[in-house]
Amino acid sequence: MSSVVSLSSVRREYTLGTNTTVALDDVTLDIAAGEFVAIIGPSGSGKSTMMNLIGCLDRPTRGLVSVAGYDVADLDDDALTSLRSQAIGFVFQQFQLLPRTSALDNVATPLLYQGVKQREARQRAEEILTMLGLSDRLDNDRTQLSGGQQQRVAIARALVTNPALVLADEPTGALDSTTGRQVMDLLKDLNRAGRTVVVITHDANVANYADRQIHLLDGRISSDQRTKVTA
Amino acid sequence: MNLFASFNLAISRIMATKTRSILTMLGIVIGVASLVALMSVAQGATSGISNALSGLGAKQITVSGTSATGLVEDDVTALSMLPYVESTYSQVSGQGTASTGKVDVSLSLVGVSPNYASMALPKIAVGSFLPSSLPMQASRDVVLSAVAANDLNIKVEQIGQIIYINGQPFQLVGVLNDANGFGARGIAYVTQDAARKIFAQTPYVSSITLQSTTETDVAAVTTEADTLLRGRYGLSATDSAQFMVTSQTSLLSTLSTVQNTLKLMLGGIASISLIVGGIGIMNIMLVSVRERTREIGVRRAIGARQRQILVQFLIEAVVLSVLGGFIGLVLGELAAYFVAKAGGWAFTISAGTVGLALGFSALVGIVFGVVPARTASKLQPVEALRFE
Ligand SMILES: Nc1ncnc2c1ncn2[C@@H]1O[C@H](COP(=O)(O)OP(=O)(O)OP(=O)(O)O)[C@@H](O)[C@H]1O
Ligand SMILES: [Mg+2]
Numbered sequence: 280m281s282s283v284v285s286l287s288s289v290r291r292e293y294t295l296g297t298n299t300t301v302a303l304d305d306v307t308l309d310i311a312a313g314e315f316v317a318i319i320g321p322s323g324s325g326k327s328t329m330m331n332l333i334g335c336l337d338r339p340t341r342g343l344v345s346v347a348g349y350d351v352a353d354l355d356d357d358a359l360t361s362l363r364s365q366a367i368g369f370v371f372q373q374f375q376l377l378p379r380t381s382a383l384d385n386v387a388t389p390l391l392y393q394g395v396k397q398r399e400a401r402q403r404a405e406e407i408l409t410m411l412g413l414s415d416r417l418d419n420d421r422t423q424l425s426g427g428q429q430q431r432v433a434i435a436r437a438l439v440t441n442p443a444l445v446l447a448d449e450p451t452g453a454l455d456s457t458t459g460r461q462v463m464d465l466l467k468d469l470n471r472a473g474r475t476v477v478v479i480t481h482d483a484n485v486a487n488y489a490d491r492q493i494h495l496l497d498g499r500i501s502s503d504q505r506t507k508v509t510a
Numbered sequence: 511m512n513l514f515a516s517f518n519l520a521i522s523r524i525m526a527t528k529t530r531s532i533l534t535m536l537g538i539v540i541g542v543a544s545l546v547a548l549m550s551v552a553q554g555a556t557s558g559i560s561n562a563l564s565g566l567g568a569k570q571i572t573v574s575g576t577s578a579t580g581l582v583e584d585d586v587t588a589l590s591m592l593p594y595v596e597s598t599y600s601q602v603s604g605q606g607t608a609s610t611g612k613v614d615v616s617l618s619l620v621g622v623s624p625n626y627a628s629m630a631l632p633k634i635a636v637g638s639f640l641p642s643s644l645p646m647q648a649s650r651d652v653v654l655s656a657v658a659a660n661d662l663n664i665k666v667e668q669i670g671q672i673i674y675i676n677g678q679p680f681q682l683v684g685v686l687n688d689a690n691g692f693g694a695r696g697i698a699y700v701t702q703d704a705a706r707k708i709f710a711q712t713p714y715v716s717s718i719t720l721q722s723t724t725e726t727d728v729a730a731v732t733t734e735a736d737t738l739l740r741g742r743y744g745l746s747a748t749d750s751a752q753f754m755v756t757s758q759t760s761l762l763s764t765l766s767t768v769q770n771t772l773k774l775m776l777g778g779i780a781s782i783s784l785i786v787g788g789i790g791i792m793n794i795m796l797v798s799v800r801e802r803t804r805e806i807g808v809r810r811a812i813g814a815r816q817r818q819i820l821v822q823f824l825i826e827a828v829v830l831s832v833l834g835g836f837i838g839l840v841l842g843e844l845a846a847y848f849v850a851k852a853g854g855w856a857f858t859i860s861a862g863t864v865g866l867a868l869g870f871s872a873l874v875g876i877v878f879g880v881v882p883a884r885t886a887s888k889l890q891p892v893e894a895l896r897f898e
Contacts, residue, residue, distance in 0.1 A: 336811055336891045357815050364813030371895075375808045379526050392813040397515050436812065 281348075283366075283444050283475045284310040284333050289342035291328050291498075302328040304498040306342070310477065312443065315470040317486035318479045320495030326479045327448060329495070333477060334446050335363045347443060364393055368437030372449035374429040376421040382408060382432045383417040389440050407435045411465070427458035434465060445469060448479045463488045513825070520826040523798075524833070534794045535834030537787025538874060541780050542835045542867045546842025547849070548776035549863045552769060554846065554855045568725050569596075570629070571732050571757045573739070574717040580752035583713040585739060586623075589720055592734050594727040599625035600702070600718045602710035608654075608662060608698050609674040615661040617696035619675065621705020629721055632699075637669040637684030640701050650704055652680040658696025659685040675700065676708045728759050784870065787834065788878035795827050795882035806886055807894025820887035827879025828872055835871025839864060 291303040303325045310316055310333075320326050331337035332344050335351060344351040347366040354362060376385050386404035391397065408417060411431045421429055430450060437445055447466060451459030463478075467488050470476045478489060486492050487506075494502040524531045573589065575581040583600070590598040599622065606619040624642040626632070632639055632653075640651050652675055654664065662673070664685060672679045675698055686699075706712050722731045736755045737747075745751055799806070806819060814822075843859055850857035 331892050334811070336895070357817075360810070360813060360815045363811065369811050371808070371811075375804070375895075377805055377808060379522065388809070389812045391512075391515050392809075392815070392818060394512075397512070440813070 281312055282309040283312050283314075283347060284308070284477070285343070285345045286329075286332065286339075287343040289332065289339045289344060291325075291332065291337070292340045301498055303332070303339075306498075306500055308493065308500065308503070310475065312475055313470070313473060315467070315476045315488070315490045316478070317489035317492045318477065318495060319481060319483070319486045319492055320501075321481060324495040325498040326481070326495055328498075330446055330448050330477070330479050333444075334367055334369060335359050364389065364440065366443050368440065368442040368445045370430070370433050370437050370445065370447035370450050372452045374421070374426070374433045374453070376424075376429055376432055376436075379420055381418045381420055382413060382424065382428075382435075385421075385432055386435045386439050389436060393440065404435070404439055407439050408432070411435050425458075426454050427461060430454060430458075430462050431465070434462070434469075438469070442474075444475045444477065446477050446479075449481075450478060451480070451482065451485055459485070513821075516822050516825045517829065519822065520829045523826055524830060527798075530794065531830060531833075534790050534830060535787075535837065537783055537790045538831050538834030538871055539787075539838040539841065541783035541785075541787050541874075542838025542871055543842040543845065544776055544783065545780035545870065546839050546863055546867050547845040548773060548780060549866065550843060550846030550857075550860070551849050552773055553860060553863075554850045554857065567758050569722050569728060571720045571722065571728060571735060571755060572717060573720070573735055573753055573755050575715070575753050577752050578711075578716075579714050581715050581718060581739075583715060585742065586715060586718050588738060588742060589718055589735055592720070592731060592738060594723045594731050594734075596721045596723050597625050597629060598718060598720050599623045599629050600715040601626070602702060602705050602714070603716045604705075604709040606676045606698070606709055607674075608652075608658065608696075609677075610662050610664070610668070611674070613662050615658070615696060617658050617661070617698055619705065619709055620697055620699050621702040621710050622699055623702045626699075629719060633687040635685045635687035636666055637682070639684055640699060649701060650678070650680045651683045651701065653684045653686060653699040654682065655686050655697040655699075656688050658698055661696045678708055680704075725759075728757050732757050732760070784874055787831070788874040791827055791831055791875065792878040792881060794830075795823060795879055796885065798826075799823065799882050799886040802886075803889060803894050803897040806889050807891050807897065810889070810891035810894065816887040819889075820883045823883035823886045824876065824879045827883065828875035831871045831875030831878075832868060835868050835874075838871070839867040842867070 286306050286308040289303055289306045290301065293300045293302055306329070318326055318329060328337070332339055333346065335346055338344070338351060346362060349362055351359065377388065380388075383401055383404050386408055387397070387400040390400035390403060395403075405414075405417060408414060411434065413428065413431055413435070416424060416428060424432065445466070450462055450466065454462060463485060466476050466478065478485065480486055489506070491503070491505045493500060573581065573585075586598055586600045589595065601623070602621040604619050605616065607614060607616050622640065627639045627642050635656065637653070639653055641649055652673065654662065664682070669682055669684065671682055673682050674680070680700065702710070720731060720735060722728050732755050739753055739755075740747065740749070740751060743751065809819065847857045
């Protein structure tokens with residue numbers, strides 16, 4: 280089983296003036312292809328820091344991070360961007376749809392950055408939005424969509440490049456419980472279809488959707504449990 | 511992301527903040543408008559003047575007496591022998607009256623030598639000009655300027671009839687088409703021999719016109735003529751003389767000095783407003799980068815490279831300033847059109863002006879857009895995403 284993400288003795292410090300905060304300390308972790316992992320922990324435990332490292336948005340202070348077989352330390356900014364673009368789909372807590380941009384163009388944008396022609400990008404975006412039940416919301420921008428719809432557009436945007444790894448940071452944080460469940464069901468379906476999914480949450484109910492729960496406390500892994508054996 | 515998509519994005523951003531964008535463009539609009547107006551007016555005026563000078567005018571040198579007895583007929587003969595002088599004519603002028611029997615007017619009288627017709631090329635409205643062959647020189651024929659004909663209330667059928675110049679009968683042979691505008695005094699042209707009999711004292715002439723072989727000889731002939739006349743009247747090069755030697759070329763050079771000063775002034779205004787406009791664009795782009803920090807973070811996360819962010823913001827700055835430049839171009843050409851109408855020369859839109867206007871505004875956009883665009887592209891994705 281090949282690992283999609285591998286952290287080994289990773290430490291991430293933030294320095295503000297003379298103060299140094301250790302957000303992650305000595306974290307070692309492997310996530311295999313096809314896993315559905317929840318990273319869970321209280322506020323300030325280092326979840327977002329970990330997500331940024333796994334998502335190639337940030338680099339560790341010490342230790343090794345490798346994603347899709349690449350050692351992040353070996354990659355310059357452009358190569359890191361390429362890796363994000365090819366291998367990772369992000370779902371953010373606040374949806375983070377682009378302002379004054381239609382749902383369709385939001386979903387097409389990652390493809391445009393890959394150099395896909397606008398017509399093809401829009402076509403692929405439309406397909407995926409239709410799949411997620413948003414075929415009648417293509418031209419709406421974020422102010423014209425409900426929270427649940429926005430999150431589905433965000434998930435469509437994360438999936439359009441067909442990434443190996445979907446990273447979701449508090450994907451239900453801004454949603455009511457019913458809509459939150461729908462979003463988690465959607466992520467579960469994606470995982471069943473073979474994609475690796477990592478969800479970051481402080482909510483035990485959300486974590487229960489996952490096959491594996493990794494608990495963080497004060498920047499360290501306090502437990503790592505498989506609730507189900509992956510195929 | 512290709513250029514077309516970036517361009518569309520830039521347009522939609524600019525449209526989303528319309529008022530702000532228009533205010534930002536204002537500096538560029540003013541800068542380019544004054545640049546365009548300046549260039550068009552300068553070009554129009556120059557072509558107007560050189561049109562007036564093309565043809566025989568450009569080859570001619572005028573020697574005019576500053577007093578009634580300044581020049582004599584022998585000066586004409588002497589000047590006509592100068593090298594590179596192709597032909598010569600002289601004029602005598604004075605004041606007098608003309609009468610049809612019904613209407614009396616006072617006007618200027620000009621007696622012209624035979625070469626006048628071929629060198630000054632007077633435009634005839636009706637009839638013909640004065641005869642130029644020598645035996646006819648003493649003929650009592652007269653040609654009236656348009657103003658004089660109008661003042662005397664001359665009808666076409668009166669061509670060939672007798673009118674009275676200073677009380678003497680002359681045959682009216684033609685009327686000129688030389689509308690000089692309101693208030694100009696009428697002129698009656700007669701042959702020089704006739705002029706001698708009725709108003710001009712022998713042997714004085716009022717002015718002498720020389721035509722050089724080519725335009726390049728004008729300067730040499732001007733100097734030679736001055737030297738020759740000074741020699742004839744025993745004057746040194748620095749003495750004040752009773753004559754003046756001028757050419758249209760020397761007039762043109764004075765004019766072009768004035769024009770250059772004007773160009774420099776307007777050019778100064780244009781470049782200052784372009785710089786101010788550029789700073790305005792830089793400022794608004796920096797504001798925009800701040801406002802859109804989170805968006806930049808999202809774009810970086812979903813696969814935008816630094817270069818793609820840079821190009822995006824640069825295109826936005828350039829579109830903003832070229833749009834301003836285009837508006838300025840239209841306003842500037844409009845101003846130039848009205849100036850051309852007022853100045854009486856042909857209005858043309860030159861490709862050079864259009865190119866320069868759009869080129870300059872694009873350059874301003876690039877120069878002042880680089881700093882904000884670099885700022886945007888250098889944002890760290892994680893920090894940009896956390897930005898509130
Ligand atoms: N950019 C930063 N500069 C300084 N300190 C930071 C920065 N980012 C995070 N930290 C610190 O690192 C620690 C871990 O932060 P992190 O955001 O990873 O927590 P989290 O588990 O995501 O919390 P939450 O559930 O509230 O989102 C916290 O103490 C936080 O203050
Ligand atoms: Mg967090």
